[in-house]
Amino acid sequence: MGNLKGKDILHGNQFSKKDIDAIIKIASNFEKELKKKDSLTLLRGKILATLFYEPSTRTRLSFETAMQRLGGGVISMGSVESSSVAKGETLTDTVRTVSQYADVIVIRHPRTGSAREAADAVPIPVINAGDGTGQHPTQALLDIYTIHKELGSLKNLVVSMVGDLKNGRTVHALVELLSLFQARLYFVSPGSLRMPEEIASNLKQRGIEIEETEDFRKAASESRLIYMTRIQKERFENLSEYERVKGYYIIDEKFLKGLKNKVTILHPLPRVDEISPGVDTYHGAAYFRQVRNGVFVRMALLAMVLGRIP
Numbered sequence: 001m002g003n004l005k006g007k008d009i010l011h012g013n014q015f016s017k018k019d020i021d022a023i024i025k026i027a028s029n030f031e032k033e034l035k036k037k038d039s040l041t042l043l044r045g046k047i048l049a050t051l052f053y054e055p056s057t058r059t060r061l062s063f064e065t066a067m068q069r070l071g072g073g074v075i076s077m078g079s080v081e082s083s084s085v086a087k088g089e090t091l092t093d094t095v096r097t098v099s100q101y102a103d104v105i106v107i108r109h110p111r112t113g114s115a116r117e118a119a120d121a122v123p124i125p126v127i128n129a130g131d132g133t134g135q136h137p138t139q140a141l142l143d144i145y146t147i148h149k150e151l152g153s154l155k156n157l158v159v160s161m162v163g164d165l166k167n168g169r170t171v172h173a174l175v176e177l178l179s180l181f182q183a184r185l186y187f188v189s190p191g192s193l194r195m196p197e198e199i200a201s202n203l204k205q206r207g208i209e210i211e212e213t214e215d216f217r218k219a220a221s222e223s224r225l226i227y228m229t230r231i232q233k234e235r236f237e238n239l240s241e242y243e244r245v246k247g248y249y250i251i252d253e254k255f256l257k258g259l260k261n262k263v264t265i266l267h268p269l270p271r272v273d274e275i276s277p278g279v280d281t282y283h284g285a286a287y288f289r290q291v292r293n294g295v296f297v298r299m300a301l302l303a304m305v306l307g308r309i310p
Ligand code: CP
Pocket: 055, 056, 057, 058, 059, 060, 130, 139, 268, 269, 270
């Protein structure tokens, strides 16, 4: 099943439908196993290193949980300030060093392309946990797993992707996977935060139907899935521009009541104000189930890249 042994995970475009089928199957098996017992022994003796140069709650903790549930060990660089990065150590020197201790590295870094640079420097698998505004492929895979679980199919979906499409690495990765399943996509954003042109035109060239709009209500009323994203304050050079666009799109109970169609709502989290807490009890609000699914998908990926597929 799948063919990820020894491979890096860097970009949404590296996966085939066959890979995705295999990842879903393996993640689903792990989910079932963890209903029977707390932890497994498949990766006993293996060590994961997490190197996070940017803040994270879900990605780092779910990778660390995944490794520990599989019986493996975890070492973590901790904060940049508490490591030798603060003394000026280069990315490649850091990953070369860490590869002497660990069997697999998960890295998040503010620079687009940094995960590939790290992967080129070491012989062990490197997993991109977010490189600037570039890619976040493991988030996209857990999104796909969640869609498959929630809706029962990945085919011919109509999806609204909403918010900061310019800076959102999660949507940049997810469109690559959705495009394999003939999704029809609405890109809903303020004009200044549109999906990067090279991504949109590449999708169009591959025959994917895309509509870019600022009209969230219209797009939502035609969608089966709404993928909300946060406006990423930390990526703005001009904070007055952030103030102008923050709160541009919000799902609240009133918005949902106005929709005639049933929708499933995903969000990579963290959220700021784009989904009101009152929406959390709506049956289609799947974003905390999505968080949990991240553990099973990351268990699958670790087991696959380390060549220990059950
Ligand atoms: N979804 C996501 O990447 O969350 P964190 O930034 O908390 O890791």
